Amino acid sequence: MISERQWLEPEWPLTDRVGALCTTRLGGVSEAPWDSFNQGLHVGDNPDHVIRNRRRLAQSAGLESGSIGWLDQVHGTRVVELTPQTVTTVPEADASFTRHPGMACAILTADCLPVVLADDQASVVGAAHAGWRSLCGGVLENLVDSLGVGRQCLHAWLGPAIGPERFEVGPEVREAFISQHPEAERAFVTSPSRSGHYLxxxxxxxxxRLAHAGVTRIHGGGLCTVSDSARFFSYRRDGQTGRMATLVWLKQTVSPES
Structure with a gap:
């Protein structure tokens, strides 16, 4: 089993009822350049190593090996529901949610932003792959809508992603966000190294985006995958590399004995 020190967990008031974590690159069996806890089957790693890593993840998190709902992520905005009938499929989507305890929504990242959502009553959880295209396209808003609970009841956790000092983008990216929400201008500064571009x-x-969707209790954020090569995979830094997994699930409840 991997050590809990080798993954990240949200600091939020839901830990007794909601499980959530983001893996690091530590604690697995994959060899360079996927060393060592790669969770991605699509990045050129030995599939047997990835399967062993995924089994180790499930065991360490206290989940059944077949209870993690993986996605075929395409930088889109589609949201799917995870149920006992769909958990073994790999749908093309960039977010998922579930109301079934013991089933985990899973997102793979190596610079894009993983976002998890859960409500106060621990009745539903969801996770989104929020790279800039999905984020600008509305994947978070779609996920919030899909959860079907009051926005004021939701908590969000932002996992590790490319940091603001390393995420250089073109002017079209800045304009795409500002055209929807003018206050997004504060999220961009002029790049010191490339004319006409922004960080x-x-x-x-x-x-x-979450605030506009009515979600204001937001936790996490601030870790940079590019800058921390010891803990995180980064596609922008390394090109061929592994993927971290971000999971969220409703914990199984045990009924008191009568």
Whole structure:
């Protein structure tokens, strides 16, 4: 089993009823350049190593090996529901949610922003792959809508992503966000190294989108995958590399004996 020190967990008031974590690159069996806890089957790693890593993840998190709902992520905005009938499929989507305890929504990232949502009553959880295209397209808003609970009841956690000092984008990216929410301008500063380009704060952009969707209790944010090569995979830094997994699930409840 991997050590809990080798993954990240949200600091939020839901830990007794909601499980959530983001893996690091530590604690697995994959060899360089996927070393060592790669969770992505699509990045060129030995599939047997990835399967062993995923089994180790499930065991360490206290989940059944077949209870993690993986997605075929395409930088889109589609949201799917995870049920006992769909958990073994791999749908093309960039967000998922579930109302079934013991089933985990899963997102793979290596610079894009993973976002998890859960409500106060621990009745539903969801996770989104929020790279800039999905984020600008409305994946978070779609996920919030899909959960079907009051926005004031929701908590969000932002996992590790490319930081604001390393995320250089073109002017079209800045304009796409500002055209929808003018206050997004504060998430961009002029790039010091490339004329006409900007450094973007994807954490701030996500907070703005969540706030407009009615979600204001937002936790996490601020870790940079590019800068921390010891803990995190980063596609922008390394090109061929592994993927971290961000999971969220409703914990199984045990009924008191009568």
């Amino acid at each position: 973007a704060d994807i954490y701030e952009l996500a907070r703005i």
